[in-house]
Structures are given as structure tokens and as C-alpha cells.
Amino acid sequence: xxxxxxxxxADGVATxxxxxxxxxxxxxxxxxxxxxxxxxxxxxxxxVRALVLTGxxxxxxxxADISSLRTEPGRAQELAGRAEEALAAFPKPTxxxxxxxxxxxxxxxxxxxxxxxxxxxxxxxxxxxxxxxxYPASTTRRLVALVGPATAKYLLFSGEPVDARRALRTxxxxxxxxxxxxxxxxxxxxxxxTSRSLLTQAAAKxxxxxxxxxxxxxxxxxxxxxxxxxxxxxxxxxAAFLERRQPRFGWAxxx
Numbered sequence: 001x002x003x004x005x006x007x008x009x010a011d012g013v014a015t016x017x018x019x020x021x022x023x024x025x026x027x028x029x030x031x032x033x034x035x036x037x038x039x040x041x042x043x044x045x046x047x048v049r050a051l052v053l054t055g056x057x058x059x060x061x062x063x064a065d066i067s068s069l070r071t072e073p074g075r076a077q078e079l080a081g082r083a084e085e086a087l088a089a090f091p092k093p094t095x096x097x098x099x100x101x102x103x104x105x106x107x108x109x110x111x112x113x114x115x116x117x118x119x120x121x122x123x124x125x126x127x128x129x130x131x132x133x134x135y136p137a138s139t140t141r142r143l144v145a146l147v148g149p150a151t152a153k154y155l156l157f158s159g160e161p162v163d164a165r166r167a168l169r170t171x172x173x174x175x176x177x178x179x180x181x182x183x184x185x186x187x188x189x190x191x192x193x194t195s196r197s198l199l200t201q202a203a204a205k206x207x208x209x210x211x212x213x214x215x216x217x218x219x220x221x222x223x224x225x226x227x228x229x230x231x232x233x234x235x236x237x238x239a240a241f242l243e244r245r246q247p248r249f250g251w252a253x254x255x
Contacts, residue, residue, distance in 0.1 A: 027065060032080050051094045052097055062103050063127065064104060091253050094115070095117060097118075098116060111142050124163075124167050145213060
């Protein structure tokens, strides 16, 4: 089977699957290049309220396909950086569902998601020191925002793997699930996400990323205040609370 990114949309959730089983779901140059336009299409799809990134089979992603680094290292790094930034900028909640190896470029993608849920057998490593690669400044900032400077240095200096429990302690992942329970938990949690106000989520995502130094920043309070006034989400949320029913939020990102 040719390496590919597979996608499905169901119940408001887009699922993107990294599928390259011959190399533990390593990302080829073509896969890196395909991710930004795929994400742009899903961002524009009103049926999509959240996105899950995962890997086929029992591995999340073993990083970049080393053959592409050997032939065009600069080009491969550029494509990986574009893919990472496109994922980080996705305007709706994103969640990485990690089982097995999450290494190198795979960890780069997982860190670019808003949240990371992992199987208890997952293992994480960031390996540029094994290849003589300088990890990009923006990617390093994103990692530091998640785990702090000391853990970021441990991962980057050594390239050594850490298990899911240590990843949880350091903030690299948000939840660790017992074997066999990851898919059910991801489905349950994304059901919660799609029931909430996308207006609130989109604004919170932008503000949180700016506060962490990984977003564009800027004075956007006025923009979001305008979006709130025109959305009807607040009125609907209050009415639903008083009427003891589930809210039906209607705001969607301007196209």
C-alpha cells in the first residue's frame, strides 16, 4: 500500500490517519506536503467541529521517512515545518490519539495538536540529536510550552524515549489510557467537544497559544467580542441552561 493520509468525517469529528505501515507510519515528503491542504479543506467544512490525528495500526508515527532526509534534507524539513504550523493553526480543537511509537516528526505533529491522549504502551522520543538536525525554533518553543525547558532539553539533547507515564507527568500528554481503551475515550471526549461552543473553543485556542508564545498574538479581543455579539451562542447557552436542555450552538468560523 502506498503511504497516505486517510481521512473520514463522522458525527462532527474529522479523523486523519497516518498510514505507512511498511515504515511504522513514517511521514514521506509527499505526506508532509499533503497535510496542509487536507487540513485547509477540513477547516472550511462546516460539518467538522473537531479533528483527531492518529496512526494506522499500533503505531502513531515513527517520524520522517529517513530516505527523504538523505536526498533532500532541507526540503523535507521545510515541508515538515509547514505541516506542523498548519496543524497548530487549525481553527477547531485537535487531539492526537497516540499508541505505540510517537517519534521525531511524529512527536512534532502530536505536539502541534491541542491535546494528546495516549495508550499506556505509547513511547515518545524527539530525535534530531541522533541525526545532526537543528530542531526549528518555533517547534522548540511549542515543546517548551508543553513540558518546560528542562524536559525539552532532556528530550532534545538525548533523543532517548520516555514512556507514557513520564509523558503524562511532564505535560507531554494529557491522558493515559489502559490498553484497549484509547479509541473509546477519544470518541467520548470528542463527543463532548462537538457539543460545546466552537466560538468559545476557537477564541480560547487563539488566546492560549498567544499566551504560551506559540500563536500569532495581537489584539484580537475586539474581533472576538464582535463574533460573540453576532453569533447568538451566548443567548442559546443561557436559554439551554435555564431550560435544562442541551444547547444548539450555531457559530462557525467566517469563511
